[in-house]
Amino acid sequence: MSETQLNTLKPAAGSHPARRRVGRGIGSGFGKTAGRGHKGQKSRTGGFHKVGFEGGQMPLQRRLPKRGFTAMNQHLSAEVRLSDLERLPVDQVDVQVLKQAGVIGQAVRYVKVIKSGELSRKVVLSGISATAGARSAIEAAGGSLA
Structure with a gap:
């Protein structure tokens, strides 16, 4: 049993096939046109075009209309109903209380109360804004906005 030395290491047989040498005569099987076929842009040196190129025809990504946009701050604000x-x-409500109750998402920073539903008890809001109708409904129930 021979010990393998670092200076005798070789890759496994067949794991590194020989590089294809094109344009080296008829006997190689890749002579003359070197596997590029006849004529055309792809047969020429440097004859390549960008992804999506359609031979000068208006490309698909330019034929279709631009559509949609997702604002980065879309999920920062939320609306909360009186209900x-x-x-x-x-009774003391702030953004953290709403997050813990699962009323708003965890990424939300700004909350606004809208007049939708009924409020029959006193609620004190802190760090939360409200529409004019919601503000009057909260104050009518004995609550306040801090």
Whole structure:
């Protein structure tokens, strides 16, 4: 059994096939046109075009209309209904309380209360804005916005 030395290491047989040498005569099987076929842009040296090129025809990505946009701050703000505030078990409400209750998402930073539903109990909001109708409904129920 012979020990393998670092200076005798070789790749496994067949793992590195020989490089294809094109344009080296008829006997190689890749002579004359070197496997590029006859004529045309792809047979020429440097004859390549960008992805999506359609031979000068207006490419698909330019034929279709531009559509849609997702704002980066889309998920930073949220709206909360008066009926959502009614269901909360606490009277002091801020953004963190709404997140813990699952009313708003975890990424939300700005919350606005809208007048939708009924509010029959006192609720004190802090760090939360409200529409004019929601503000009057909250104050009518004895609550306030801090």
